[in-house]
């Protein structure tokens with residue numbers, strides 16, 4: 365299983381699409397590593413500086429419909445090669461969410477109040493997330509401030525994360 | 540309770556339920572292109588599993604950047620080409636025979652009612668026009684599809700959209716789907732299948748149904764499905780005539796995938812198009828939609844007619860009808876990309892290509908090209924493009940450029956005007 369703990373990047377916008385996560389002009393790359401410098405390069409979000417803001421982050425917290433648009437798995441790969449293995453959002457586009465779990469990464473959907481709480485209490489400050497995957501809860505910390513947030517992922521998604529992704533799961537289950 | 544189309548397809552293709560919320564389905568076809576497949580191929584090789592589940596059910600095409608524009612795209616093509624040869628994949632379409640996947644594969648009869656289809660491409664939903672369950676997937680799902688012939692899906696919860704009314708003159712399937720996305724939003728059908736019903740859909744040609752289903756994913760849908768009818772059978776007849784004694788017999792057989800009268804829909808939407816005006820997008824999301832009249836006069840640098848949404852013969856015909864005997868505005872660059880070689884040659888025969896050229900358009904070979912900003916008409920920063928494609932995301936056709944989505948008729952009229960304009964085919 366991958367590691368899911370670390371500093372949080374807050375992206376305060378809905379409908380962030382896969383062209384913004386990794387623009388099509390980099391789809392000619394056939395190595396995941398080559399995507400690293402281009403993550404979120406085209407994101408339209410005020411005061412967002414891709415290089416500086418992404419550095420060292422492990423978790424993204426964002427609004428609704430994250431990852432809409434193209435089916436490109438380059439989007440989760442671009443996150444992964446930058447060390448980001450968790451995205452927490454109000455909701456995801458189907459293909460993006462499936463791609464995350466297929467790669468053994470986490471796409472966690474939280475109710476509106478929880479997302480709101482994370483933004484109002486932690487956005488704009490250095491925050492870290494500690495993941496308790498077994499017990500389906502995560503802890504967000506920034507200085508003295510702390511919040512424990514329970515989450516739900518489907519049984520199947522849990523199996524994929526534990527198996528390390530869909531290829532390995534399918535390999536042991538289907539002829 | 541009765542079943543929807545997707546529920547019937549799921550039931551007939553079920554391989555496993557690893558958990559209550561997951562359906563692993565047997566696949567009738569796995570479609571591949573050179574952008575998302577090579578990494579799957581390389582991963583299979585790295586795992587020592589360079590195999591395919593069934594070469595006859597795998598269809599592959601080089602379409603996104605073709606002819607190759609540089610070493611990297613040449614390498615992507617090479618990986619796909621060598622893999623297709625190595626595994627005896629007969630239905631592999633390379634330069635000279637290639638075209639935009641979601642136009643080419645239907646034209647070859649590869650999409651059929653009741654089929655399950657995946658492809659590493661979000662607009663795979665296009666093939667739902669034939670009554671198939673066709674879903675875009677990522678590279679890992681594609682990889683497992685290639686290797687095992689299965690794919691996992693969540694429940695096929697379905698939204699029924701009944702499109703009522705007769706299509707006004709100058710209004711097209713593109714305007715219908717833009718108005719639907721504008722109404723339900725980019726997130727309006729996430730994780731859901733959309734079934735398109737109603738007299739307006741029944742009256743549509745297969746080309747129009749493909750335009751309709753193509754953009755279902757822009758509302759988040761897994762697949763857009765039209766119930767198979769005589770129009771579907773007539774289109775497919777050359778490919779299925781060995782299987783059935785008559786078109787009627789084919790229709791009867793496909794009837795098992797029609798939804799039950801008491802099918803359980805998650806939501807039912809009635810959409811009336813009797814008064815629909817031509818539509819255009821105005822922002823960076825496909826649900827930011829307005830009537831063309833409200834955007835009229837917006838200056839343009841380029842007009843692009845093509846793509847899996849609107850690069851088919853009927854689209855080119857309509858655009859040519861608007862352009863015939865006229866020249867596009869001197870400040871506008873016009874590009875037309877017939878979606879497949881067959882469409883190209885039919886357009887040549889009908890004089891459509893000549894009309895485009897006389898109007899000042901550049902005619903490209905069949906390819907995705909400018910649609911995703913990779914070749915054949917990438918925009919410069921600050922430029923504005925009227926496009927018959929399906930995505931207006933920020934940077935889609937070039938960094939810092941704006942894309943306005945519209946029908947081929949509106950795009951042609953806008954090319955003449957040099958700014959967004961309604962075509963004469965539409966009378967308010």
Ligand code: SF4
Pocket residue numbers: 603639640641660662846847848906907910911928929
């Ligand atoms: S034409 Fe555009 S939307 Fe369609 S498959 Fe090609 S790149 Fe994708």
